[in-house]
Amino acid sequence: MQGVLASLLFLLALLASAVPAMAFNPDEVLKDPVLEQRARNLTSQLRCMVCQNQSIDDSNAELARDLRVLVRERIVEGDSDEAVIDYVVSRYGEFVLLKPRLSLRTILLWGAPIGLTLAGVLAVFIFSRRRVTLEQPKKLSADEEAKIRDLLEK
Known part of the structure:
Protein backbone atom coordinates (compact mmCIF):
# COMPACT_ATOMS: atom_id res chain seq x y z
CA MET A 1 0.00 0.00 0.00
CA LEU A 97 5.49 36.11 -35.17
CA LEU A 98 4.67 32.58 -34.03
CA LYS A 99 2.08 32.41 -36.83
CA PRO A 100 3.55 34.13 -39.90
CA ARG A 101 1.31 36.32 -41.99
CA LEU A 102 0.15 35.03 -45.36
CA SER A 103 2.13 36.90 -47.99
CA LEU A 104 3.88 36.18 -51.26
CA ARG A 105 7.09 35.46 -49.37
CA THR A 106 5.50 32.86 -47.09
CA ILE A 107 3.65 31.26 -50.02
CA LEU A 108 6.95 30.94 -51.89
CA LEU A 109 8.70 29.63 -48.80
CA TRP A 110 6.10 26.96 -48.06
CA GLY A 111 5.31 26.21 -51.70
CA ALA A 112 8.89 25.86 -52.96
CA PRO A 113 9.38 22.24 -51.79
CA ILE A 114 6.11 21.19 -53.41
CA GLY A 115 6.94 23.05 -56.62
CA LEU A 116 10.45 21.61 -56.78
CA THR A 117 9.15 18.09 -56.17
CA LEU A 118 6.57 18.47 -58.93
CA ALA A 119 9.23 19.86 -61.29
CA GLY A 120 11.48 16.87 -60.53
CA VAL A 121 8.67 14.37 -61.15
CA LEU A 122 7.80 16.12 -64.41
CA ALA A 123 11.46 16.10 -65.52
CA VAL A 124 11.79 12.38 -64.76
CA PHE A 125 8.57 11.69 -66.67
CA ILE A 126 9.67 13.72 -69.73
CA PHE A 127 13.17 12.23 -69.86
CA SER A 128 11.89 8.68 -69.41
CA ARG A 129 9.34 9.18 -72.21
CA ARG A 130 12.01 10.64 -74.49
CA ARG A 131 14.24 7.66 -73.82
CA VAL A 132 11.51 5.20 -74.85
CA THR A 133 10.82 7.07 -78.10
CA LEU A 134 14.46 7.04 -79.28
CA GLU A 135 14.85 5.11 -82.49
CA GLN A 136 16.00 1.55 -82.16
CA PRO A 137 19.13 0.84 -84.23
CA LYS A 138 18.43 -0.89 -87.57
CA LYS A 139 19.68 -4.40 -88.15
CA LEU A 140 22.65 -4.81 -90.43
CA SER A 141 22.05 -6.08 -93.93
CA ALA A 142 23.64 -9.34 -95.09
CA ASP A 143 26.27 -7.41 -97.12
CA GLU A 144 27.23 -5.27 -94.09
CA GLU A 145 27.54 -8.33 -91.86
CA ALA A 146 29.79 -10.01 -94.46
CA LYS A 147 32.02 -6.93 -94.68
CA ILE A 148 32.38 -6.85 -90.86
CA ARG A 149 33.25 -10.57 -90.76
CA ASP A 150 35.89 -10.01 -93.47
CA LEU A 151 37.40 -7.11 -91.51
CA LEU A 152 37.49 -9.11 -88.28
CA GLU A 153 39.13 -12.10 -89.94
CA LYS A 154 41.98 -10.07 -91.33
Whole structure:
Protein backbone atom coordinates (compact mmCIF):
# COMPACT_ATOMS: atom_id res chain seq x y z
CA MET A 1 0.00 0.00 0.00
CA GLN A 2 2.83 2.41 0.82
CA GLY A 3 4.51 1.61 -2.51
CA VAL A 4 1.33 2.50 -4.40
CA LEU A 5 0.95 5.72 -2.41
CA ALA A 6 4.60 6.65 -3.01
CA SER A 7 4.20 5.95 -6.74
CA LEU A 8 1.05 8.04 -6.86
CA LEU A 9 2.74 10.95 -5.09
CA PHE A 10 5.73 10.68 -7.41
CA LEU A 11 3.42 10.70 -10.45
CA LEU A 12 1.55 13.72 -9.09
CA ALA A 13 4.82 15.60 -8.52
CA LEU A 14 5.97 14.70 -12.01
CA LEU A 15 2.74 16.00 -13.55
CA ALA A 16 2.92 19.20 -11.52
CA SER A 17 6.44 19.86 -12.75
CA ALA A 18 5.27 19.64 -16.38
CA VAL A 19 2.88 22.57 -16.02
CA PRO A 20 4.35 25.55 -17.94
CA ALA A 21 5.54 28.39 -15.78
CA MET A 22 4.01 31.77 -16.36
CA ALA A 23 6.99 33.95 -17.04
CA PHE A 24 5.45 37.38 -16.72
CA ASN A 25 6.18 39.29 -13.54
CA PRO A 26 3.49 40.83 -11.33
CA ASP A 27 4.96 44.30 -11.91
CA GLU A 28 4.23 43.92 -15.64
CA VAL A 29 0.49 43.34 -15.15
CA LEU A 30 -1.78 46.20 -16.18
CA LYS A 31 -4.41 47.40 -13.72
CA ASP A 32 -7.20 47.34 -16.31
CA PRO A 33 -8.20 43.66 -16.82
CA VAL A 34 -9.41 44.31 -20.38
CA LEU A 35 -6.09 45.85 -21.40
CA GLU A 36 -4.20 43.09 -19.59
CA GLN A 37 -6.16 40.44 -21.49
CA ARG A 38 -5.32 42.19 -24.79
CA ALA A 39 -1.66 42.27 -23.76
CA ARG A 40 -1.68 38.56 -22.87
CA ASN A 41 -3.29 37.71 -26.22
CA LEU A 42 -0.64 39.70 -28.07
CA THR A 43 2.32 38.39 -26.10
CA SER A 44 1.19 34.82 -26.73
CA GLN A 45 1.45 35.51 -30.49
CA LEU A 46 5.04 36.81 -30.37
CA ARG A 47 8.12 34.58 -30.43
CA CYS A 48 10.92 34.97 -27.93
CA MET A 49 14.01 35.82 -29.97
CA VAL A 50 16.23 34.09 -27.39
CA CYS A 51 14.28 30.86 -26.84
CA GLN A 52 12.79 30.77 -30.37
CA ASN A 53 10.29 28.04 -29.53
CA GLN A 54 8.34 29.91 -26.86
CA SER A 55 6.11 32.91 -26.87
CA ILE A 56 7.32 35.94 -24.98
CA ASP A 57 4.46 35.26 -22.58
CA ASP A 58 6.10 31.95 -21.55
CA SER A 59 9.76 32.96 -21.70
CA ASN A 60 11.94 34.05 -18.80
CA ALA A 61 14.52 35.73 -21.05
CA GLU A 62 15.31 39.38 -20.43
CA LEU A 63 14.49 40.29 -24.05
CA ALA A 64 11.08 38.63 -23.69
CA ARG A 65 10.44 40.71 -20.57
CA ASP A 66 11.39 43.86 -22.46
CA LEU A 67 9.01 42.92 -25.28
CA ARG A 68 6.19 42.23 -22.82
CA VAL A 69 6.72 45.67 -21.28
CA LEU A 70 6.87 47.25 -24.75
CA VAL A 71 3.58 45.61 -25.78
CA ARG A 72 1.88 46.84 -22.61
CA GLU A 73 3.26 50.37 -23.10
CA ARG A 74 1.92 50.47 -26.66
CA ILE A 75 -1.50 49.25 -25.50
CA VAL A 76 -1.64 51.88 -22.74
CA GLU A 77 -0.75 54.54 -25.34
CA GLY A 78 -3.87 53.51 -27.26
CA ASP A 79 -2.43 51.44 -30.12
CA SER A 80 -4.66 48.80 -31.65
CA ASP A 81 -3.63 45.15 -31.56
CA GLU A 82 -2.64 45.33 -35.24
CA ALA A 83 -0.56 48.48 -34.63
CA VAL A 84 1.29 46.81 -31.74
CA ILE A 85 2.05 43.72 -33.84
CA ASP A 86 3.15 45.90 -36.78
CA TYR A 87 5.44 47.89 -34.50
CA VAL A 88 7.13 44.78 -33.09
CA VAL A 89 7.44 43.24 -36.58
CA SER A 90 8.98 46.46 -37.92
CA ARG A 91 11.68 46.21 -35.25
CA TYR A 92 12.34 42.44 -35.21
CA GLY A 93 11.06 41.17 -38.56
CA GLU A 94 8.44 38.55 -39.46
CA PHE A 95 10.35 35.90 -37.49
CA VAL A 96 8.98 37.35 -34.25
CA LEU A 97 5.49 36.11 -35.17
CA LEU A 98 4.67 32.58 -34.03
CA LYS A 99 2.08 32.41 -36.83
CA PRO A 100 3.55 34.13 -39.90
CA ARG A 101 1.31 36.32 -41.99
CA LEU A 102 0.15 35.03 -45.36
CA SER A 103 2.13 36.90 -47.99
CA LEU A 104 3.88 36.18 -51.26
CA ARG A 105 7.09 35.46 -49.37
CA THR A 106 5.50 32.86 -47.09
CA ILE A 107 3.65 31.26 -50.02
CA LEU A 108 6.95 30.94 -51.89
CA LEU A 109 8.70 29.63 -48.80
CA TRP A 110 6.10 26.96 -48.06
CA GLY A 111 5.31 26.21 -51.70
CA ALA A 112 8.89 25.86 -52.96
CA PRO A 113 9.38 22.24 -51.79
CA ILE A 114 6.11 21.19 -53.41
CA GLY A 115 6.94 23.05 -56.62
CA LEU A 116 10.45 21.61 -56.78
CA THR A 117 9.15 18.09 -56.17
CA LEU A 118 6.57 18.47 -58.93
CA ALA A 119 9.23 19.86 -61.29
CA GLY A 120 11.48 16.87 -60.53
CA VAL A 121 8.67 14.37 -61.15
CA LEU A 122 7.80 16.12 -64.41
CA ALA A 123 11.46 16.10 -65.52
CA VAL A 124 11.79 12.38 -64.76
CA PHE A 125 8.57 11.69 -66.67
CA ILE A 126 9.67 13.72 -69.73
CA PHE A 127 13.17 12.23 -69.86
CA SER A 128 11.89 8.68 -69.41
CA ARG A 129 9.34 9.18 -72.21
CA ARG A 130 12.01 10.64 -74.49
CA ARG A 131 14.24 7.66 -73.82
CA VAL A 132 11.51 5.20 -74.85
CA THR A 133 10.82 7.07 -78.10
CA LEU A 134 14.46 7.04 -79.28
CA GLU A 135 14.85 5.11 -82.49
CA GLN A 136 16.00 1.55 -82.16
CA PRO A 137 19.13 0.84 -84.23
CA LYS A 138 18.43 -0.89 -87.57
CA LYS A 139 19.68 -4.40 -88.15
CA LEU A 140 22.65 -4.81 -90.43
CA SER A 141 22.05 -6.08 -93.93
CA ALA A 142 23.64 -9.34 -95.09
CA ASP A 143 26.27 -7.41 -97.12
CA GLU A 144 27.23 -5.27 -94.09
CA GLU A 145 27.54 -8.33 -91.86
CA ALA A 146 29.79 -10.01 -94.46
CA LYS A 147 32.02 -6.93 -94.68
CA ILE A 148 32.38 -6.85 -90.86
CA ARG A 149 33.25 -10.57 -90.76
CA ASP A 150 35.89 -10.01 -93.47
CA LEU A 151 37.40 -7.11 -91.51
CA LEU A 152 37.49 -9.11 -88.28
CA GLU A 153 39.13 -12.10 -89.94
CA LYS A 154 41.98 -10.07 -91.33
